[in-house]
Amino acid sequence: MAKPKAHINQILCLACGGCISVCPQDAITMNGRKAFLEKTKCISCGICINTCPVGAIDLEGKK
Ligand code: SF4
Numbered sequence: 001m002a003k004p005k006a007h008i009n010q011i012l013c014l015a016c017g018g019c020i021s022v023c024p025q026d027a028i029t030m031n032g033r034k035a036f037l038e039k040t041k042c043i044s045c046g047i048c049i050n051t052c053p054v055g056a057i058d059l060e061g062k063k
């Protein structure tokens with residue numbers, strides 16, 4: 001089974017940019033006023049999840 005990829009809750013995201021600066025894969029960019037995740041680049045390291053101040057990021061399928 002493929003590893004779950006990070007997923008950003010667009011409603012919770014404050015566009016603080018924290019996840020963008022920590023992602024080792026540069027998988028996250030700012031799309032307008034929300035963080036946008038390019039799933040093909042994500043290696044499921046989880047760093048962005050621990051960085052987000054509002055808990056807007058989780059790994060898909062882990063809820
Ligand atoms: S889980 Fe890791 S690779 Fe994937 S978006 Fe977050 S920081 Fe980047």
Ligand code: SF4
Nearest residue numbers: 013014016017019052
């Ligand atoms: S760290 Fe969280 S609130 Fe900040 S840009 Fe990323 S997803 Fe949005």
